[in-house]
Amino acid sequence: MHAWPASEVPALPGKGRDLRIHDTATDGLVTLDPGPVARIYVCGITPYDATHIGHAATYNAFDLVQRVWLDTKRQVHYVQNVTDVDDPLLERAQRDGIDWVALAEKETALFREDMTALRMLPPRHYIGAVEAIPGIVPLVERLRDSGAAYELEGDIYFSVESDPDFGKVSRLDAAAMRVLSAERGGDPDRAGKKNPLDPMLWMAAREGEPSWDGGSLGRGRPGWHIECVAIALDHLGMGFDVQGGGSDLAFPHHEMGASHAQALTGEFPMAKAYVHAGMVALHGEKMSKSKGNLVFVSKLRRDGVDPAAIRLALLAHHYRADWEWTDQVLEDAVARLDRWRAAVSRPDGPSAEALVEEIREALTNDLDAPTALAAVDRWAVLQQEQGGTDEGAPGVVTRSVDALLGVAL
Template identity: 65%
Template sequence: MRSWPASEVPSLPDAGLPAGADRALRLYDTGTGALRATRPGETARMYVCGITPYDATHLGHANTYLAFDLVNRVWRDLGHRVHYVQNATDVDDPLLERARQTGVDWQALAEREIELFRADMAALRVLPPDQYVGAVEAIPLIVEMIEKLRAKDATYEVDGDLYFPVSADPGFGSVSRLTRAEMAPLFAERGGDPDRPGKRDPLDALLWMARRPDEPGWDSPFGEGRPGWHVECSAISVRYLGMEIDVEGGGSDLAFPHHEMGASHAQVATGEHPHAHAYVHAGMVGLGGEKMSKSRGNLVFVSRLREAGTDPMAIRLALLAHHYRADWEWTDPQLDAAAARLARWRAAVARPAAPPAGPVAGAVRDALTADLDAPAALAAIDAWAAAEGADGEAPAQVAALADALLGVAL
């Protein structure tokens, strides 16, 4: 599956950093409940779970992918090459249900929404993944992973469907740090089937679903059918990035069951641990007092804002005004404030001279390496834009800074 075009990332001078400074990116790891420094090798490896392609791209999606775009940009600024992989779940129950409701072919629906997602990501200047992989094209990889699990006696059958027993992974629960009592309602709410008769454990995860009438299916050693959700990301991430990746990311609603199950699948199948050194999660965006979600229908779409004439950089600034881990609620005045900020920044970088860029570069870098504190980074550029100075090179340098680290074209 093709990705979207990349915007060029300017190279920045090493300004505003004391000699010998620890330039590691620190991120909050859900698995430990603490900030930890990321320590990639020459290449930093990141997997971010992609969309199920219907109702794309709402601001909750955009908020998540902007967070990991910052990770990508900060690592690059620290001198790492970044190997970034993202999936698209282009066959799954919610997609098939929406296709039936609307009378649209499920493949046509997926293709349309993925193309819309690509256009929105490009407009927001989100750096594209090196591999953008659909679930359908990954079915051979998924089958291979399930076969590895089956060889380790980590599968069992219920009425033709294949399940993964969570008891196969002694570390199950270490990603989300939830108790079983906390897991149970979330599993049911987020696509699980805890009450299905015949399961050994209510939390056991579906690996392969036997083909249902009027639904797509693919041949496999387990019979004709289609993959479960969690194993999709396990198979794709292991194939393209291997084990012990630096970051696996997504929205906070993916910590359990999706990332928990995916880690277990990968660890049991490969016999290696951990699947990822850090599990990083973005907060939820709300509208009208509730989480912005497809099921509630309370969505604000990037494409519709763009169609109404909103500058994508204003949308980006409106999202970056919130810390990526925060849960927050979208309101129209936030977009107005972001547009005003964008105008102030563009006026500032158009001046013939301004305060030196070194101090603001240091402040932005310090903010972003400290768990992606984008609001502090924006405030640093705000302060620079409001001040007077005589450095004729500074405006262009700060424009490059905003572009390279915040993805904002001025």
């Protein structure tokens, strides 16, 4: 599976600082010091509907992580998956009378278009669950053969008790985990499981549903969590720098994935930091496909909204915050984009050297994009009210906003 084209990231004078970011597993800020190549895995979409603003906010957060690392002159090895076979996709295809493969391909293509328009830097490896199946099957077999997994009526389940570090990602108690498991794709009430929280690794073939050869596992398809584990271990290995996604993935997805990987390798942790973006609401409720309260990036683009304004609307909120999308949020972003473009359109202006460092400082402090935007706002006001004589300043601002914030002026 191919990703989307990369926009050029301008080189800036000087060098950025190491990123301090909130780690869910420790509930505190950690300073990341990757080697020459920073490694990040971000969980991708289940392509049964178009990219909504909640998706865009999540991928914007991890795009900022990449940009901070690139500013330190590191390379970035970014991996993202596509869950191109799963119950929600199959259910939507059946509801709409569409072939599930065609639906997945259509929505994945639209996602690529949205990411390109928003100037999100693409992953080096963009892997679908289906194409990962040959690598998933041996991992499930290893877990089963080691006693970390077991069979139940043809399905294979992971035993959470096989990982002594289970629970260290989300830091939730068993009762809270059980509630979230039921809400987020688990089956805690299924009879015969060793532990209600045990997640499925391999689902035996069901009539009328797609299935693949699973070797000694029999025909079936992979569970949700093992998919990402197989892709991450194959391309990044254990102990990579950041595992990212929305806050609703901390449990069960990232918790279970970490335990799968740790049981497979005997190493801890799977990732050095578990980083989670907040949820975006509409009309008082979390934006989600199940509720249907969605604002689609593609529709905003069709309506003539500049993708740079959409990106500024996302950047106006701290990535960990839960916030609500409103018409005013977009109007403010459009107005900000107009002010910035007017400011950099002049032939000269106030010196911008300090501004570059302000943006860097804000982003390295837990991706504080709102503070970075405020710094650019101040420069734009100074440009409007007083002007300046530095002929290079508008270009410095343009390149800095592009390189560090992903906004094209």
